[in-house]
Amino acid sequence: MNRTDSAPSPSTDWSRTALGARDGWPPCLRLTVDILLNTPLPMLLMWGREQVMVYNDAYAALIGLASLRPPGASVPSMQPAAWSWNSAAIGRAWDGHSASYLGNNLPVWRDGAVTQLALDLYYTPVRDENDSVAGILCALSPSRAAPAAAAEARPLRLLVVEDNADARYLVCETLRALGHEVHAAASGEEALPELSRQSFDVLFTDVSLPGMSGVDLARRALRQAPELALLFASGYGDELTRHLEFPARSLQKPYDIEQLQSALDQIARLPRAARP
Known part of the structure; x- marks a missing residue:
């Protein structure tokens, strides 16, 4: 009989993550993370209303996104599809109901492209010592x-x-x-020369940038390219962009791949001269 002993994630310095040092975790979080990291099943934990994400190697392999580095333990900049595909399903889990959803098509990465994979999803509320739901554990299987x-x-x-x-x-x-062609910049000041050198269909910018804001960047970009479509990402929803003097679309952070793709599909369907 073969036996393998493994301590839960011994190489992870949890104090550097959004969860903080493991010694300060409630027992329910310790147990759930231990289960998650020591199972061959793809699992994803969302902890707290801040949506701190913890996941295992099997989940990262299933989703196929190269940037996923288990165990995570941070608030994602883009929500995973298992979390964003059905707000009603997640709401039921926060209300304390376990549930399974079979045969749902979610995006995964295969050979550098996005494809749809039919998955079964199982949601389990994680309760703290006061019997309040402190997080949600999601198990996935093809x-x-x-x-x-x-x-x-x-x-x-x-x-x-x-x-x-x-x-x-x-x-x-x-x-x-x-399938899109992408160039990137870390600031508005870095982006302006790119806008002068090249022609773009869409400026996709964070609203809150160091130095020049995303809104100020958009104003200057439109002077150079009036037909440029504008897409903002903001942690404040459209609060900072709804009263602009020019048309633009806005995504609430954290957004998911379906929301991003939908916004770009809407832009792509418009004739260039009619794009907002």
Whole structure:
């Protein structure tokens, strides 16, 4: 009989993550993370209303996104599809109800492209010592249902402006997997020369940037390229962009791949001269 002993994630310095040092965790979090990290099943934990994400190697392999580095333990800049596909399902879990959802098509990465994979999802509320729901554990498994064919969208040329290096890498990788051509900048000051040198279909910028804001960048970009479509990402929803003097779309952070793809599909369907 073979036996393998393994301490839960011995190499992880949890004090550097959003969860803090393991000694300060409640017992329910310790137990759930131990289970998650020591199971071969793909699992994803969302802890707290801040949506700190912890996941295992099997989940990272299933989703196929190169930037996923287990065990995570941070608030994601883009929500995983298992969390964002059905707000009602997540709401029921926060209300304390376990539930399973079979044969749901969710996006995964395969060979550098996004495809739809039919998955079964199982949600379990994680309760603290006061019997309050403190987090939600999601287990995933491939379903026998056939995945739906991914819809084709016309490729766009985007300039992504995001000061957070990890978030910038993730969104650019996602956009390229969706078939778009992407260039990136870390600030408005860095983006302006790119807008002068090249022609873009979309400026996708964070609203809150160091130095020049995303809104000020958009104003200056439109002077150079009046037909440029504008897409903002903001932790404040459309609060900072709804009263602008020019048309733009806005995504609430953290957004998911379906919301991003939907916004770009809407832009791609418009004639260039009619794009907001």
